[in-house]
Amino acid sequence: MLRINLLPWREQQRQAALRRFQFRLIGGVVLALCVVLLMDQLARQRAQHQLAANLGRQAAIAGLDTQLEQLDVIHQALDAAQAQTALLDALFADRGYLTALFSALERALPEGVQVVELKVEGERLHVVGLAASSAVIAQLMRDLGRSGVLLDLELKRIESLPAGEKFLLQARMSASWS
Incomplete structure (x- = not known):
């Protein structure tokens, strides 16, 4: 093999x-x-x-x-x-x-009243003016009270000056204002 x-x-x-x-x-x-x-x-x-x-x-x-x-x-x-x-x-x-x-x-506004300043704060109105006498201021307050536009009129201050009476008047305006 x-x-x-x-x-x-x-x-x-x-x-x-x-x-x-x-x-x-x-x-x-x-x-x-x-x-x-x-x-x-x-x-x-x-x-x-x-x-x-x-x-x-x-x-x-x-x-x-x-x-x-x-x-x-x-x-x-x-x-x-x-x-x-x-x-x-x-x-x-x-x-x-x-x-x-x-x-x-x-x-x-009667004769003898002069408005010096008018200011609105919210619903309160402040009016500063000069009047010939306090009787004229009283007349102004009566007439404004009758108008119905202002309520609760209040005389805050009055001073005697040589030119007349200086006043500060405050009032609340009627409801139609607020």
Whole structure:
């Protein structure tokens, strides 16, 4: 029987299988490394896109914040304008009362009385004037009391001056004023 020595052939087969295994292993490692690098690159690109999108959103938010600040200023101006409008409406509504007050004051003002100051605080009226005598002041108070525009007339102060009597008269305005 012939004996064939297959050991060298088997050794070559083993070496070839080992080289194929090594090439496949190196190929697999290189392929895995390429996949990892590709995934890393994709993740970095995605992060950059996300950063750019965030910066764009922050810029949009900053723009909206400035618009909100402008809107707040506009709201404050609107509130101030509405308050002024309400005040003007109240003054316009009181215009008839002021006319009635001045008309009643004119009718009740006797000869020898001069009104120096007329001030309204809430529903109180303060009249500072100069009169020829205290009898003229009493006549003024009677006539103002009859007019119905002023209530609770009260003489707060009277001073004698060389030019006449200086007086301070206070009154409460009628209910139509308040």
